Amino acid sequence: MAVFCDKYEEKVRTYINVIDEMRSMGIDKEFSLPTIAVIGDQSSGKSSVLEMLSDVGLPRGTGVVTRCPLELKLKKIEENKPWKAQISYRDYSRTLNHASQVEDEILKAQDILTESISISSELISLQVESSNTPDLTLIDLPGITRVAIGNQPQDIGKLTKGLIRSYIQRKETIILVVIPCTMDIATTEALKMAHEFDPDGERTLGVLTKPDLIDKGTEESILNIIENKVVPLKKGYILVKCRGQNELNANTTMSAALEEEITFLKNSSHFRPLLEKGVASFEHLSEKLTNELIQQIANWLPIMEEALREKVVEIQNKLDELGTNIPGDAQARKLFLNCKILTYCEELTSLVMGDYKKDYDNEKKICDYSRRVFSGWYNKLEIEKVRLNDEAMSKVRFHDKYSQGRELPGFTKYRVFESVIREQIQKLLPPSLQLMKELADKVQQVFNAMGFEHFQNFPNLILATKIAIDRLVQMVPMVTRYHLLQEFANQVKLEMAQTFLNESGADGLLDEHADIKRKRERLTDSLNQLNKARSLLMAKEISRVQ
Numbered sequence: 001m002a003v004f005c006d007k008y009e010e011k012v013r014t015y016i017n018v019i020d021e022m023r024s025m026g027i028d029k030e031f032s033l034p035t036i037a038v039i040g041d042q043s044s045g046k047s048s049v050l051e052m053l054s055d056v057g058l059p060r061g062t063g064v065v066t067r068c069p070l071e072l073k074l075k076k077i078e079e080n081k082p083w084k085a086q087i088s089y090r091d092y093s094r095t096l097n098h099a100s101q102v103e104d105e106i107l108k109a110q111d112i113l114t115e116s117i118s119i120s121s122e123l124i125s126l127q128v129e130s131s132n133t134p135d136l137t138l139i140d141l142p143g144i145t146r147v148a149i150g151n152q153p154q155d156i157g158k159l160t161k162g163l164i165r166s167y168i169q170r171k172e173t174i175i176l177v178v179i180p181c182t183m184d185i186a187t188t189e190a191l192k193m194a195h196e197f198d199p200d201g202e203r204t205l206g207v208l209t210k211p212d213l214i215d216k217g218t219e220e221s222i223l224n225i226i227e228n229k230v231v232p233l234k235k236g237y238i239l240v241k242c243r244g245q246n247e248l249n250a251n252t253t254m255s256a257a258l259e260e261e262i263t264f265l266k267n268s269s270h271f272r273p274l275l276e277k278g279v280a281s282f283e284h285l286s287e288k289l290t291n292e293l294i295q296q297i298a299n300w301l302p303i304m305e306e307a308l309r310e311k312v313v314e315i316q317n318k319l320d321e322l323g324t325n326i327p328g329d330a331q332a333r334k335l336f337l338n339c340k341i342l343t344y345c346e347e348l349t350s351l352v353m354g355d356y357k358k359d360y361d362n363e364k365k366i367c368d369y370s371r372r373v374f375s376g377w378y379n380k381l382e383i384e385k386v387r388l389n390d391e392a393m394s395k396v397r398f399h400d401k402y403s404q405g406r407e408l409p410g411f412t413k414y415r416v417f418e419s420v421i422r423e424q425i426q427k428l429l430p431p432s433l434q435l436m437k438e439l440a441d442k443v444q445q446v447f448n449a450m451g452f453e454h455f456q457n458f459p460n461l462i463l464a465t466k467i468a469i470d471r472l473v474q475m476v477p478m479v480t481r482y483h484l485l486q487e488f489a490n491q492v493k494l495e496m497a498q499t500f501l502n503e504s505g506a507d508g509l510l511d512e513h514a515d516i517k518r519k520r521e522r523l524t525d526s527l528n529q530l531n532k533a534r535s536l537l538m539a540k541e542i543s544r545v546q
Helices: 004-023 044-053 098-111 155-168 189-197 219-226 245-250 254-268 272-277 282-322 328-351 365-403 414-455 459-480 485-500 504-510 514-540
Strands: 037-040 070-076 084-089 092-096 124-130 138-142 171-180 205-211 237-239
Touching: 004 070, 004 138, 004 282, 004 485, 004 514, 037 155, 037 189, 037 282, 044 070, 044 138, 044 205, 044 254, 044 282, 070 171, 070 485, 084 098, 092 098, 092 171, 098 124, 138 282, 155 171, 155 189, 171 189, 171 282, 189 205, 189 237, 205 219, 205 282, 219 237, 237 282, 254 272, 254 282, 328 365, 328 459, 328 504, 365 414, 414 459, 459 504
Parallel strands: 037 138, 037 171, 070 124, 171 205, 205 237
Antiparallel strands: 070 138, 084 092, 084 124
């Protein structure tokens, strides 16, 4: 039996550790994790319940004492091991060796996190290792208040409800509602909020406190609540008795308080049957909470594995859109820049030679564009050739008839031939220059557009590329007369390699837009967290607890 219990406790701890580690990784910012959220009206006994479960004293007082969400990670250890705790928030972490340190540390944390506000959503994490605690993780939320007290803002109730709502609206959250037996359950604000987000009571567990303070003769009304005859909850209700004020004043230990609770329940003719049914006492409450949380985690794990996989793919795609991460080492950065420039230049060569490696827009296919342009120019020249022949023959005949000199018959003076050709060239010069300009503009437009595609995250590199293109584009008319447009692409490659890779300030070309850099860092951190979470799930090889 002992071996079975040990294995069960090990399985329980494994489940809970998975969620605790994921929350510490920040996965809860991306996904809702299975959680037990503890809520209650002011003075409902919420802090007392958590004290009895955690074996530590928590801040007490009037008004809103819990000003930040408090994550209580309880770990049951062997009797011979010392009590230990660790509190952490933001970048602060401290190991505690005595339970008496806990309250002051929590108050200190709350003061820091609510320095300029009354309620903070920042989480305080307290891990407690004790032989008197169950294996369990809960999140304590501020008590719901109706009236502001002292220096509290008038909207304190709205603020606390907003924080509570952010937790209990998640379908993965088990809602632990603490209700004092001395209050009419119909007027309990916490139960109303739970019902708002869990109308069927599927995720809500009620804890009834202060049974020792009810008026004589009202025990039946409490029994009706526990029997689900008033406000039905699928997870039901459990009755507990916490340390009273007299026991607090006398510094009664948790162990003594638990014994006192059992004695009280056994001595009550009304509540004794509840103890026997397992719906009364902190022992039954801790067992119930652990089982409910484990079941919730077990149901959630398969869904989470698929959700993590999809999220990893989504973030990886976003990172791919941003491009490769920039190396930090100077030599590696130079190689990276070299690779970026060569890749760009190779694509330019493909575009001008018509060796398209991918499906480009027609506007970027320079080779096709140049063929169309020169085909049109060739047709124009064919037409002009006929006209030139006619004009040339007319002028030659006129010369032969009226200006024939000492030339032999059938021979025309060179000056006449030259004048005919010069006149024709003058006619063709404007359209030919316009063609060269259009082609140069097209090359400049496409090369700059491709530069933006390759270097869009590097504004300095885009600017440097544009300057080089704008300067070299003047070569287009010269190289185009030989129909060697690809020579221009090669010249761009040579120019960029000589100019960018050999300058002392070339490293600045890899300066990214600040927002792109921040986005990549954020996505990379998120991807690392998600991959760690996936590895965690696979490494644990968790099977369902039956």
